[in-house]
Amino acid sequence: MIVLLMLTALLPAGAQVIDHVDPPSWFTGMKDGSLQLMVHGKEIGSYAVTTDYPGIEVKTMVRTENPNYLFVYLDITGKALPGTATLTFTRGKQKITHEYQLFERPGGPARGFNSSDVIYLLMPDRFANGSTSNDNVEGMTEQLNRANPGGRHGGDLKGITDNLDYLHSLGVTGIWLNPFLENNQHHSSYHGYSTTDFYKSDPRYGSNEEFRNLVAEAHKRGMKVVMDMIFNHIGSFHWWMKDLPSNDWIHQFDEFTRTNYRASTYMDPYASEKDKMLMEKGWFDITMPDLNQSNPLVETYLIQTSLWWIAFSDLDGIRMDTYPYPQPDMMARWAKRVEEEFPGFFIVGEVWYDDPSHASYWALNKVNPDGYRSNLPSLTDLPLCFATHRAFEGKLNPTDAMSRLYNLLSQDFLYPEPFRNVIFLDNHDMTRFFTQTGSSLDIYKMGLAFIMTTRGIPQLYYGTEIIMEGDKSKGDGRLRDDFPGGWPGDGKSVFTGTGLTDPEKDALDYTRLILNWRKTKDVIHTGKLKHYIPADGIYVYFRYSNDESVMVVLNNNEKESRTIHGENYAESIEGFKEGTDIISGRKIEDLGSFTIAPKTAMIIELK
Numbered sequence: 001m002i003v004l005l006m007l008t009a010l011l012p013a014g015a016q017v018i019d020h021v022d023p024p025s026w027f028t029g030m031k032d033g034s035l036q037l038m039v040h041g042k043e044i045g046s047y048a049v050t051t052d053y054p055g056i057e058v059k060t061m062v063r064t065e066n067p068n069y070l071f072v073y074l075d076i077t078g079k080a081l082p083g084t085a086t087l088t089f090t091r092g093k094q095k096i097t098h099e100y101q102l103f104e105r106p107g108g109p110a111r112g113f114n115s116s117d118v119i120y121l122l123m124p125d126r127f128a129n130g131s132t133s134n135d136n137v138e139g140m141t142e143q144l145n146r147a148n149p150g151g152r153h154g155g156d157l158k159g160i161t162d163n164l165d166y167l168h169s170l171g172v173t174g175i176w177l178n179p180f181l182e183n184n185q186h187h188s189s190y191h192g193y194s195t196t197d198f199y200k201s202d203p204r205y206g207s208n209e210e211f212r213n214l215v216a217e218a219h220k221r222g223m224k225v226v227m228d229m230i231f232n233h234i235g236s237f238h239w240w241m242k243d244l245p246s247n248d249w250i251h252q253f254d255e256f257t258r259t260n261y262r263a264s265t266y267m268d269p270y271a272s273e274k275d276k277m278l279m280e281k282g283w284f285d286i287t288m289p290d291l292n293q294s295n296p297l298v299e300t301y302l303i304q305t306s307l308w309w310i311a312f313s314d315l316d317g318i319r320m321d322t323y324p325y326p327q328p329d330m331m332a333r334w335a336k337r338v339e340e341e342f343p344g345f346f347i348v349g350e351v352w353y354d355d356p357s358h359a360s361y362w363a364l365n366k367v368n369p370d371g372y373r374s375n376l377p378s379l380t381d382l383p384l385c386f387a388t389h390r391a392f393e394g395k396l397n398p399t400d401a402m403s404r405l406y407n408l409l410s411q412d413f414l415y416p417e418p419f420r421n422v423i424f425l426d427n428h429d430m431t432r433f434f435t436q437t438g439s440s441l442d443i444y445k446m447g448l449a450f451i452m453t454t455r456g457i458p459q460l461y462y463g464t465e466i467i468m469e470g471d472k473s474k475g476d477g478r479l480r481d482d483f484p485g486g487w488p489g490d491g492k493s494v495f496t497g498t499g500l501t502d503p504e505k506d507a508l509d510y511t512r513l514i515l516n517w518r519k520t521k522d523v524i525h526t527g528k529l530k531h532y533i534p535a536d537g538i539y540v541y542f543r544y545s546n547d548e549s550v551m552v553v554l555n556n557n558e559k560e561s562r563t564i565h566g567e568n569y570a571e572s573i574e575g576f577k578e579g580t581d582i583i584s585g586r587k588i589e590d591l592g593s594f595t596i597a598p599k600t601a602m603i604i605e606l607k
């Protein structure tokens, strides 16, 4: 008896044995009260768990071939109240306790995203350094090195929170952060796509609580937050890699085996089994072990991470990285589970294809020949992004160039709900639109006018508003340059307007004007789209509803003005006499005939 007491006294909170319990906490009031706990600690698999917390029932325990893991299945019933549950782990006469927190899940429906939104994508390491005290953190391998484009530059969550007013005044309604979870990798950890702990913000960005505060501050301003998640892979320095929960936790090969990145193998009727296998199971990179989502323990673990972050931070959306790379049926079950728990919650999946035929396979409510349904609320419209590059990069004659946009949109019948697509000119993985299209302010303005008025949910990559350059051939780090003004001592600041060149100021004013106009324009949010075959270097389309109509004209000719003849668009102009170009403020007295300058966009509100 004395021995037992001493043992109990020696192991008061289980800290000596248990080093991880994931999820670290959970929530009362969930529609589905089942919970899988992953417990990691020396020989924890030989213990059994009990709790006498009211409303919690231990359903079952699952063990793998690794004795250092125990999977505990709890049922958190409707009777469970927020509080601290004591979990007691028993092995013979040995007892360990672990205090487990239950919080109340946030109430209210999910805020969601739709075409009324504009999402600002930013990379936390590169936007603003709100606190230099976290630039170097003990225990983190990679330390600050701003001189290295692929190194850590010191940006953080506080930097984002401190500058929400800037983003609000820019006219965006949501922000999507590239991943901020712990990436304790030896190099290139700044981009965040090599998770080393699913439940912990990287301390160089700040704490979980700081992220929750960022979301709360965004909500105060009427803005929403999208979190970037990666289910396909982890970082090679994830703590699992030192002691894998099971051999089949990740896909393992005799030697390093890379994915073929050929995401068309899923819908290709002629794809070989070998190619399909490599697509799903090959590693994305040598530092990114590929998770086996076909293992139900992995599946539940991943699904719970998303539910935890939604409930913990009152999140508004998830952007799922490399969406076609994990096991597709598991991903469909995941999207369904999120929708059931948080109806209306927004998820956008990154599907990287040139063609809508491939991309639309993953679209919500798409009827695929093989019966696959992704349940994915939204997807990244890369085909449209590539079409904007081809339309504006100056390699085609002006009419063929505009036809790229027209032809791409003509394939929207492939998407049951194309207005859900997230659309963009560029993102963190490609040459910036401004650079791609010849560093012309005029072309930037046309591209932005297009992406903000066509169908879909626009996403704007940070720095676009001041026409930042970024060339992929110089390395990915250079696509993610520091945002001017985000660092103490920056001579140039977008936040204050200090030191900006005239073209940068011009681009910023233009972006602000269009975004803030768009914000209040119902016809752009919910109106229909009608477009006309490009001719003579001109592309004309209308966004219209019963109440309103907006005419967008793009003149892609290099040097020549053009006269627009209203009779060519009679079915859209009928009933309207005049209009105002919201960009120039110019009043169009006669819609029957008016001119447009070369390389110019007009967004005309019809009256």
Ligand code: CA
Pocket (backbone or CB within 6 Å): 129, 130, 131, 132, 133, 134, 135, 154, 155, 156, 204
């Ligand atoms: Ca910092």
